[in-house]
Amino acid sequence: MTSDRPSNTAPITDLDVYFSAAEAFPAFEELCLSATRSIRCCFRVFDPSTSLHSDAGRGIGETWFDLLLHLLNRGVEIDITISDFDPIIATDDHRRSWRSARLLADLDELSTDARLTFAISMHPARVGYLPRRVLRSKIAGELEKRDADPLTPGLDGLEAGDDLPLMPATHHQKLAVVDEDALYIGGLDLNDRRYDTLLHQQASEQTWQDIQAIARGPVVAAAAAHLKSFRAVTEGEGEAPPQAPGFLRTLSSRRAQDLIHIAPKPLINEIEEAHLAAVERAEGLIYLETQFFRHKPLAEALVQAATQKDDLACILILPAAPEDVAFEGNDAEDARMGAQIQMEALQILTEGLGERLALASPAQCRSAEDVPQAAILHGAPLIYVHSKLSLFGRDEAILSSANLNGRSFRWDTEAGLHLSERAHVEPLWPRALDHWLLDTAPDPFGPPRDTVTRINQLLSENVAKSPEDRHHFLLPFDHSAQDRLASPLPFVPDEMV
Structure with a gap:
């Protein structure tokens, strides 16, 4: 893809960029299947029922659930963080994350070795008390439109008269570090909705243009440090790693x-x-x-x-x-x-x-x-x-x-x-x-x-x-x-x- 290779001291020594999920999804599957030690990732959307697209992936099974189970049984340690969302304002997103959690819990039960850790992580910031009071009647009205779901934490049991929480921020990042050697990063989450080709021939509501990359070099260590620390940092309980080139x-x-x-x-x-x-x-x-x-x-x-x-x-x-x-x-x-x-x-x-x-x-x-x-x-x-x-x-x-x-x-x-x-x-x-x-x-x-x-x-x-x-x-x-x-x-x- 390039005519001149950057020096080995550059933050990014090797880079492949994918201009659609049709390019990126198979590459990500193959990258994960190459893992021998660990995969650590955080996505806004990560659906284990997402279809596999690479030949290597399809040789194992039909979905990411099958791929992850294969990796776990092979001894690869996997740590997955999936973003959570305001249960009142973003109910559909909130429920989607917890559906993924239930699939990951099933995956953990089926694997032969306990090498999976996962979290459904809400950004800890909350709208302040006085703005919540001003917005209370509006948020209560939104709550009344929602059907309580006992399988979805954060919504069941809320009453319109409660001091209802409001979450202003989310973890919007989409990245994975494989074996501390390669970084998958960009704007592309993982579910079937995001799959499209460069020809965009699906129905309009199924089209999706996104760009993702796989990088190698010192930048991978910076991404790994970020993945290990960001939850504590957003909680106000730790210092963010220093800025790193790239x-x-x-x-x-x-x-x-x-x-x-x-x-x-x-x-x-x-x-x-x-x-x-x-x-x-x-x-x-x-x-x-x-x-x-x-x-x-x-x-x-x-x-x-x-x-x-x-x-x-x-x-x-x-x-x-x-x-x-x-x-x-x-x-x-x-x-x-x-x-x-x-x-x-x-x-x-x-x-x-x-x-x-x-x-x-x-x-x-x-x-x-x-x-x-x-x-x-x-x-x-x-x-x-x-x-x-x-x-x-x-x-x-x-x-x-x-x-x-x-x-x-x-x-x-x-x-x-x-x-x-x-x-x-x-x-x-x-x-x-x-x-x-x-x-x-x-x-x-x-x-x-x-x-x-x-x-x-x-x-x-x-x-x-x-x-x-x-x-x-x-x-x-x-x-x-x-x-x-x-x-x-x-x-x-x-x-x-």
């Missing part, structure tokens, strides 16, 4: 006193700092592929950099709508607030960069039939983007679990790679552009403003055609639906969404 984190903790605060106590915002610093250093073309663009300081930094560098230009790829808005019809306060913040961030960017910005969303090359209106982009079903990839010229990139929003930059537990070797960064450019633009992709290493101009021409040409006649996946981002939904939510910090 590895980036977001960490927050519970507050010792939580009377008035909605937010957790911020500790480490390396991913935010790395983005802002990379923008300031960047020369030429910047590429951002992200689920959300809701961080106004980042938008302002991009505009400021463009005023100082005439050749700076930016490509931003976003989904046409958030998943819950597109496929579940969510128009509640959280969706409206998210739309408001993104509208404001994009306004900063579009007004500040003008023709030096290409702002696009992907859609399938077919007409929309039996697709919710919110999931239609210029007559075609949207392709859902969940990636978290930022490229800054040929020499710097960030690949992580973090969205470009305040929540990922300051509240949630996040982890990622900071790439600083041209041999690792440069090959990502044609992969990113070719995936979306197919054989129409321009040279990413030509004059940056010319590249953005050409991409904007391709967007205009594509949207003018009927969906079946389109030559690639990208279309102009449609501001209108977002702007109609947008509404501010006073007194709530932007980081909430």
